[in-house]
Amino acid sequence: MDNSTKQYDAVIVGxxxxxxxxAYRLASANKKVLVLEAGxxxxxxxxxxxxxxxxxxxxxxxxxxxxxxxxxxxxSPYVQNYxxxxxxxxxxxxIPPFTLNNPAxxxxxAPPPATIDCxxxxxxxxxxxxxxxxxxxFGSTYExxxxxxxxxxxxxxxxxxxxxxxxxxxYNQAVDWPIGYEDLSDYYDQAEFEIGVSADxxxxxxxxxxxxxxxxxxxxxxxxxxxxxxxxxxxxxxxxDGSSLKVTGTPAGRNxxxxxxxxxxxxxxxxxxCQGNTNCTPICPIQAKYxxxxxxxxxxxxxxVDIIYQAVATNITLDMTTMEVTGVEYKxxxxxxxxxxxxxxxxxxxYIVAAHAIEAAKLLLMSNTQIPAGVANYSGQVGKNLxxxxxxxxxxxxxxxxxxxxxxxxxxxxxGTRDGAFRSERASFRIEIGNEGxxxxxxxxxxxxxxxxxxxxxxxxxxxxxxxxxxxxxxSIQSNFTRQFRIGFLIEQLPDADNCYIxxxxxxxxxxxxxxxxxxxxxxxxxMEGFKAAAAATDFIFNTLGVENNTGVPVGNxxxxxxxxxxxxxxxAGHVMGTHRMGTTRDDSVTDxxxxxxxHDNLYIVGCGSMPTTATSNPxxxxxxxxxxxxxxxxxxxx
Amino acid sequence: xxxxxxVSLSAALTGYPAATLKPQNDPQQISETLFAELSLASNNIxxxxxDELTQVWNSISAxxxxxxxxAVQVKIIENLAITRLAQNIIYLWFFGTWYDxxxxxxxxxxxxxxxxxxxxxxxxxxxxxxxxxxxxxxxxGEYGYWANIPTLPQIN
Ligand SMILES: Cc1cc2nc3c(=O)[nH]c(=O)nc-3n(C[C@H](O)[C@H](O)[C@H](O)COP(=O)(O)OP(=O)(O)OC[C@H]3O[C@@H](n4cnc5c(N)ncnc54)[C@H](O)[C@@H]3O)c2cc1C
Ligand code: SF4
Numbered sequence: 001m002d003n004s005t006k007q008y009d010a011v012i013v014g015x016x017x018x019x020x021x022x023a024y025r026l027a028s029a030n031k032k033v034l035v036l037e038a039g040x041x042x043x044x045x046x047x048x049x050x051x052x053x054x055x056x057x058x059x060x061x062x063x064x065x066x067x068x069x070x071x072x073x074x075x076s077p078y079v080q081n082y083x084x085x086x087x088x089x090x091x092x093x094x095i096p097p098f099t100l101n102n103p104a105x106x107x108x109x110a111p112p113p114a115t116i117d118c119x120x121x122x123x124x125x126x127x128x129x130x131x132x133x134x135x136x137x138f139g140s141t142y143e144x145x146x147x148x149x150x151x152x153x154x155x156x157x158x159x160x161x162x163x164x165x166x167x168x169x170x171y172n173q174a175v176d177w178p179i180g181y182e183d184l185s186d187y188y189d190q191a192e193f194e195i196g197v198s199a200d201x202x203x204x205x206x207x208x209x210x211x212x213x214x215x216x217x218x219x220x221x222x223x224x225x226x227x228x229x230x231x232x233x234x235x236x237x238x239x240x241d242g243s244s245l246k247v248t249g250t251p252a253g254r255n256x257x258x259x260x261x262x263x264x265x266x267x268x269x270x271x272x273x274c275q276g277n278t279n280c281t282p283i284c285p286i287q288a289k290y291x292x293x294x295x296x297x298x299x300x301x302x303x304x305v306d307i308i309y310q311a312v313a314t315n316i317t318l319d320m321t322t323m324e325v326t327g328v329e330y331k332x333x334x335x336x337x338x339x340x341x342x343x344x345x346x347x348x349x350x351y352i353v354a355a356h357a358i359e360a361a362k363l364l365l366m367s368n369t370q371i372p373a374g375v376a377n378y379s380g381q382v383g384k385n386l387x388x389x390x391x392x393x394x395x396x397x398x399x400x401x402x403x404x405x406x407x408x409x410x411x412x413x414x415x416g417t418r419d420g421a422f423r424s425e426r427a428s429f430r431i432e433i434g435n436e437g438x439x440x441x442x443x444x445x446x447x448x449x450x451x452x453x454x455x456x457x458x459x460x461x462x463x464x465x466x467x468x469x470x471x472x473x474x475x476s477i478q479s480n481f482t483r484q485f486r487i488g489f490l491i492e493q494l495p496d497a498d499n500c501y502i503x504x505x506x507x508x509x510x511x512x513x514x515x516x517x518x519x520x521x522x523x524x525x526x527x528m529e530g531f532k533a534a535a536a537a538t539d540f541i542f543n544t545l546g547v548e549n550n551t552g553v554p555v556g557n558x559x560x561x562x563x564x565x566x567x568x569x570x571x572x573a574g575h576v577m578g579t580h581r582m583g584t585t586r587d588d589s590v591t592d593x594x595x596x597x598x599x600h601d602n603l604y605i606v607g608c609g610s611m612p613t614t615a616t617s618n619p620x621x622x623x624x625x626x627x628x629x630x631x632x633x634x635x636x637x638x639x
Numbered sequence: 640x641x642x643x644x645x646v647s648l649s650a651a652l653t654g655y656p657a658a659t660l661k662p663q664n665d666p667q668q669i670s671e672t673l674f675a676e677l678s679l680a681s682n683n684i685x686x687x688x689x690d691e692l693t694q695v696w697n698s699i700s701a702x703x704x705x706x707x708x709x710a711v712q713v714k715i716i717e718n719l720a721i722t723r724l725a726q727n728i729i730y731l732w733f734f735g736t737w738y739d740x741x742x743x744x745x746x747x748x749x750x751x752x753x754x755x756x757x758x759x760x761x762x763x764x765x766x767x768x769x770x771x772x773x774x775x776x777x778x779x780g781e782y783g784y785w786a787n788i789p790t791l792p793q794i795n
Contacts, residue, residue: 066776067758070736223786256782276785279776405772407785435785436775445766449733450745454726462742464723466716470654470708473729474769474794481770482791 006306008034008348010634011328013313013363014355015039016148017620018607018627020296021194022352025631027304031638034346035296035307036330038084038355039145042293047306054310054334057145062283074141074152074282074574081336082122082511084144084312089572091128092137092558118508118516122337131505131518138521139559139572140388142356146309149356149574150292152282154409155252156432156618157197159188161207163419164615171424173526174494175612178584178593185212187625192251195290195624196269198222199251206248207419218267219256221249222274225435227402227485228412234545235414240537244416247433251621253290254280254408269294276407278436308346310334313355314514316367316375317345318600325351325375325603331512340512350602350634353580354627357386357609358502358517361579364605366504366515376580376597376605381590383502385495385578386521387614390570392429392489392531393441393554394538396547401482404437405445411435417537418616427492427530430616431537437484440571441554445481452476487541488571489534493527493614495578502579523570528563535568575619579609594633595626606630640693645674645728648696651711652725653732653765654794660732669763673731676756682737683752684724692721733769735760768792 010026012019015037023033043058062077069076075088116131118124130138142149162181167173189212198219201211224232224247232247239245254274258267274288284291299305308330315329327345334341353360361383365374374382414431422428438444453467468476493500499522504515523531542549559570583589586598595610597603606627608619615622640648649670650657661670676682677689695718699710715725723740730736730744738744739751755761762777771789773780 063776064758067761068755070753070755072775223783225785226788273782275778275782276780277776277778278772283776285776401788403771403785403789405767405770405775406780406789411785439775445770446734446736447745449766450730450743453729454723454744456743456745460743460746462746464719464726465743466719466722467726469652469711469716469725469729471794472654474654474792477766477769478791478794481766481772 008032009638010350010352011036011346011348012352012354013328014148014353015146015296015307016354016356017150017292018354018623020292020299021624021627022354022606022631023305024295024299025628026634027299027302029635030304031635033305034348035305036311036313036328036346037146037307037309038312039081039309040336041309042146045146045293045296045300047300055336059287063285066283072282077283078143078145078151080125081144082125083333083336085125085129085510086144087129087141089141089556092139092556092572094558094560095132095134095137116508121509121511124508125510129516131508131516133518133520136521136523136561136570137558138386138388138519139390139570140574140576141572142358142574142576146296147291147293153574153620154281155254155289156410157192157195157251157253157621158617159204159209160615160617160622161209161419163207164613167613173424175583177612178582184622184625187628188621189215190628191621191624193218194295195253195621196255197251197253198256200249203248204251206415214262216259216261217251218261219258222252222254222256222408222411224249225407225411227404227435228433230398230402231433231545235541238544240417240540241422241533243420245414245541246416247412248415250410250413252408255288274408278405278407278409280409312512312514313363314366315369316351316363318370318375320370323600325600333512337511350604350637352604352606354606357576357579357607360605360607360609361502362504362515362517364580376590376599376603378586378599379588379590381497381581381588383579384497385581386500386502386519387493387495387578389490389573389575389614389616390493390523390527390559391573392491392534392568393486393571394542394551395438395441395486396542396549396551397480397483398485399546402485403482404435404484405481407435409434409436425529426533427527428616429489429491429530429534432488432490434486434488437481438486441486443555444484447555448480449477487538490573490616490618491527491530491534492616494524495581495613496524523561531568532563575608575614577608577611577614577619580605581612582610583612595630596633604630604634640677640689642670642674644693644696645677646670647700649728649732651707652729655765667759667763669759672757672760676731676737681752684740688721688724692724695721731756733764733766735764
């Protein structure tokens, strides 16, 4: 479809989470919107249903690919697209030297570092899309297709804490946000409605979080698992480093039992109730869990939205007199491995980049034909301050069965550890309780059953060994797997412009010839102290509960680093933040609090990249609230 | 090996009754699907190994049930010439997965020919029910079932 001649009120780059939320909001206010989406379409989510979309995907196909995948990673349901590639967790490998304070030495068994050969984009991308410069590899991934990374989110939808917005003021760390909790409170209500969050207001009033008068979440809290209750029974009265270890239900963007809302109506989003498939990441088979295609479908229903898939934005053009954006150039392709089929320009009155933290920064920095530093980059902060919630995993066997592998992947967590005086010294964290046994750290159930049936010979060779079978095997499975559990610490990271950033590669390109993200990443002492505290908290919790501690080297051990002589294995959380942060001045931030570029009056940049600091809450509920805030500002700017 | 031999051997290796593995009426044809892996050329099963496993099984399959596990232990599991293939039969049933015979299944050396047999083979994997759960990504439970203690299958 060639929409290059049509004039729109707004052009949105990215048909993922933030892009769908913005498109829906603007279209509902009667604005004409064009969405450029780099990846392939989802069946039915097209401007004109009769139109023959070049390539599409759908949930049933994704499920089939997931069932057939040997490694059931977050990416396993979704095939790679060489014209809009995305990173994959299996590609995360240590980069020597793997820490700043460690000599050039690879952990035992790690493959030698491959020099990145990108002569052939496809074979090179198969070895990993990111150009990882380290010293620590960036561990998080995302998805580039209609719906974006919402295809593999877990569903956790916690609000940020009031103190999270004021890290500088309260703890003299990093920067404050240009807004406070009270500025987002109403937008949180709206975001929770759009996503469809199940939670209990009383339980969520922690660390100063308040709710508007009479507020109820759209749906009642998701029932706790046997594991959650076991942990709460043992930990409710315990503290670690002054923080309560009480276990509370986690607000989740998955369907539970509808509540009667403030307006008297029962919430109903038309989707099914969670069946406990224990598969929220990488894919919910029945769409009980929210994803952005829900919102994009509503946006398209307004009739005010056109969407072009297989349209990779590559350049934002400027009027050098007014400094306003004049258009977005994009490249098209017919198949996911085929050649570029053309370059077009989309034009509108307002422009919104909602292409995910890393791709958004890359696009702004690539659009540098007129200004060498790139678009929206007077501050020099575009692409800088790359952050995640690096995760520490602890795992073990409970003394009694807790029956994991049942219910949503996570239903509860420990939130008491998210704020406290310690934040002036070390990172805070929240503790997620996993209902999927050792699936994440230990490749369960596969790896442990194989250890029972075909133990690895001491020389690690392929020689046959003698294991157990029959009744003994069945008994072992029952006794081991019913007691497996893991906890995961989402650890705070501070913005670090000098050591954590992304730039478009000058030497490595994807199949369309678009630069790949080159990533520099590290952990500072604040975060590493957070890891140290997480390990200590794991020991404390496991001792208190009488758990057999099996924490060791996780299967995904690429994020290894060493601190004070101890090795830690960081996992990515998928929470990519900071790369186009908002702030109060043009000198040290990319946008204002409405996510409008300081430099270009008609350009907005929206996503988790807008967040100046990470807090410890999974970021996307807050990002959705921010997207609605930006949408209001954009709508008002037309008036 | 015949399908019947495969099913009776599978029962001895998995600890599940043959009638559970191959029910009278199985519209999903799971035992047939798994059995087909043994004749899949790309699985590179040495013919001598498959023959020996078949012969050994036929020589002990009539052993009275109480002494059968001991016979399987000595003649199959401890026989390094055929134990790896027998282990793969266990994996077919518990995971729906075939592992490259030339390496330890927990080794990820590549290239290898590890593969999931089919979506149905995955969703019928026995490991999930054994622990009172369901295959990840395939649940027929009701909302909230996870708050209740499951019944584990009886082991005889
Ligand atoms: C495994 C995993 C689990 C997660 N779990 C949670 C959770 O429980 N809770 C939580 O809060 N968050 C979670 N997240 C994070 C959440 O998924 C992201 O924060 C969210 O999807 C980001 O939204 P976005 O719109 O910025 O980016 P996306 O959703 O990725 O959308 C960006 C879109 O832009 C498109 N695009 C990219 N480049 C271009 C271009 N050049 N031109 C045109 N289009 C382009 C992409 O194809 C994509 O569709 C998780 C993430 C992962 C990976
Ligand atoms: S537990 Fe299952 S049904 Fe519920 S949200 Fe997760 S994947 Fe969907």
